[in-house]
Amino acid sequence: MADSAVQDVRTAGRERLVVVEDDPVTRTMLVGYFSDHNFDVVGAGSCAECRQALRVRTDLVFLDVQLPDGDGFELAKEIQAISNAGIIFVTRRDTDVDRILGLEIAGDHYVTKPINLRDLLARARSVLRRRSIDRKAARNHNSIAFGDWIIDLTRRELLGSDGKPVALTRAEFDLLAALVGADGRPLSRDYLIEVVSNRQADVDIRTVDALVARLRRKLVGSGTPVIATVTGVGYKLALSERL
Amino acid sequence: MADSAVQDVRTAGRERLVVVEDDPVTRTMLVGYFSDHNFDVVGAGSCAECRQALRVRTDLVFLDVQLPDGDGFELAKEIQAISNAGIIFVTRRDTDVDRILGLEIAGDHYVTKPINLRDLLARARSVLRRRSIDRKAARNHNSIAFGDWIIDLTRRELLGSDGKPVALTRAEFDLLAALVGADGRPLSRDYLIEVVSNRQADVDIRTVDALVARLRRKLVGSGTPVIATVTGVGYKLALSERL
DNA sequence: ATATATTGTGAATGTGCGTTCACATGGCGG
DNA sequence: CCGCCATGTGAACGCACATTCACAATATAT
Incomplete structure (x- = not known):
């Protein structure tokens, strides 16, 4: 069985x-070339x-503009809606460039035929590299690195x-999640109390401090502090590196 | 007020x-063309x-690989480190493509000379569109360059x-923020006291001086002074001349 | 229900940092 | 040159704030 829903595991890396x-010669040539360069x-x-192929995780699509059963531009919108794969247009005529330009298709490349394979490889890697960086920065998936x-x-x-x-307790986790979500903005103790506390009101402000202390004790990784205190304000996530 | 550090405001949109x-003819041509298309x-x-130019917010850089005083690739790394601007390489020889490919420079385009202006415009818009989307996704934090x-x-x-x-203390940060917000206008010590001090009144005016002194000590970057004293008035942000 | 884990509280402990003072420095006018 | 005033700066004090702890009050599991 060639294609599988759990493909992520098998093609890991x-x-x-x-x-x-649509042109089989060109297609075979491209498939072969990129297979040789260790792509799946x-x-x-x-x-x-194409829609079939998109049913498993896809990182990048080479998209010919002229297709037998539809318009490449429409397909591009679909791809972006469904799969968040990158797109590189492959177009025969230079005039299509205007349409690509006009469309609200973000940040993708296009090349004109005849295809320069080395060039296309470079652009593909470029898009993929960008995407991998975006993924690290993105937060639309439920795990965040810090x-x-x-x-x-x-x-x-x-x-x-x-x-x-x-192992984190509920309150510890909620506190940390709030800080991570704030992305470096300091959060006041008042706010953090609301986030953390199940009991409604008037909880001692110092509770936050205690929680932070417990968290810090658990988060002693490679020396770099994770939670920074902003005197007179509250706490924030200490972001070590940034782009 | 010729040029201001808070350029974001003035070139909004x-x-x-x-x-x-380095070639002045090409440069002038490019500058003219993109000016006509309503870029700054x-x-x-x-x-x-280039480093000079990067001192204010920059969205995109067209980067020739061969430069009189250095390597375009090294410069690219700098740009990415500092400014998070997009980069489009403009290279004479197709062989440079290999180097671009080899470098860990993410998601940017390249074009080879001779330059096709419409093509370059399309790629520029493409990169910028991507960037603007990224920025929307990112938390909009309010940062000002000076x-x-x-x-x-x-x-x-x-x-x-x-x-x-x-690392700045709370008071140091508040003081600096006030000065930056004033955008070069001098602020009186009385005013700065109010900004900085949580305790209400009767704080020695000279406290500001001490704070400023500590700030200055921390702000010794590339020699240019940041905080200027206006004798008999107070302090202001020293905006260095640019471009 | 009892036991365990988790969270809240308040007080004791530390310490960062704002304040102040004393003195050095520099500018300016006479 | 001097005297005067404004500002720079280092050191020391002390308070406000953060940290930590031990224990009490919950919540959660068995």
């Missing part, structure tokens, strides 16, 4: 690439086949650099 | 673009000039030219 191109490549000769740690918001787990989970 | 190109364009003929520094008002952080945060 390799990036998945879909070549949408799938060919598609039509919009329909410092040496990864916090998985759905599983409510904190993972250390060794990948092992650290 | 338009995107700022730096053309790094600045030309730079060398790495040094001199070699960036002050992040929401995170309450001061970042040096190397991107590393400088």
